[in-house]
Amino acid sequence: MTDRLGHKQTAAMFALLALGREVSNNELKEFAGFALTGAERTELNRREYVQSNTEKAPHRHKLTERGREWCLEELSHGRPPAPKPRTVLAAPLYAVLGEFARYLKQQNVSLDEVFGSAEPLTEEEIERRIRENYRKLVRSPDGWVGLADLRPLIGAPAEEVDVVLKKLSRAGKAHLVPEPNRKALTEKARQAAFRLGGEDNHLVRIEAL
Template sequence: MSERLGHKETAVLLVLMTLARPVSNPELKDIVGYPLDGKERRRLNELGLVDSALAPKRFFVHELTDSGWKWAADELAAGTPPPPAARSTFVPAFYLFMGAVDRYLRRENVSLGEVFTSDVELTPEQIEQRVRAGYLKLVRAPGGWVSLVDLRAALGAVNRADVDSVLKEMSRTQQANLVPESNRKALTDRHHEAAIRVGGEDNHLISIEAS
């Protein structure tokens, strides 16, 4: 990257790295005091560091891309200076500390992804938010169908039973539609494993209504 990112962009990327999951603008505002919007969002999207999707409630949900994870690893490397306009004296100390962490990870051959992982105990509301964010990231057209295989992968390490409970409730309240795959020959072991049983049959696809 030809130039350093600003302190606001850097802070958002480090939050996304630490939480290791999709994060909404309201949640970002609670954590760092501001959302990822406007020119900062466009820049991080254009650089390929962050994927942003517009949630049904009209706020953005953001997640690090593979390039974003690489940026984070490079950013925390020993000797990296703090970003421009970092006003707090805490920031240089943080970068010095993370440089030491980087040296340890390199010595032990451990990746950032192994250190920063998603939390697994979530409320139903938090799980639904993740389901909606994951669906928006995967769907190609409004109201389109997404494979449960892909959706579950997008959710990360979340308890399977808790996810199934939320999906069934969304189906019951008609916020989501769950249907079987019509082409049974296209189903693999992964599709069968990811399926959810509703109405006496296994369902492999989901469509979520905008709220």
């Protein structure tokens, strides 16, 4: 799971996610009730979650792709971060966010599709995300991972992911196969399938670089 942040940093991350663009501290203060400054800003910059333009006031901030990935992981925690005290609203809100995160994964919907993406992903970035998340999910060397589990973590439209998967397959860098036990296929797995070679493929294995 992702590293936890303090309440104010977490609020800043979700505010930038919701706004979906570069915003000034003035805009952030109007939207969220505070500006992103000092050690809290520099820590988010250091972690490469937020990119800040501090050349002139008011400073401007934008969530990075790594920051968007953090937000998706944070949604799945189901409870607010330390430190205490927490607001009365925090715990119920996180319970709702947890259900929202589970729904996104079940429906193979990325945060980019809900909030929009600040910048379109290149094929190189999509491949990087495929490899990175494959390594997170695979349970044994050269193991198979379900596309239904992999797709929601990539944060790109299905058709763009399919283009990269097809190129990797043709280059012998990825192997796609159908689920051998068709009776075990869930609706989620069927929707995430990648049609290649005249059949639906549900599992993928990525060759190491």
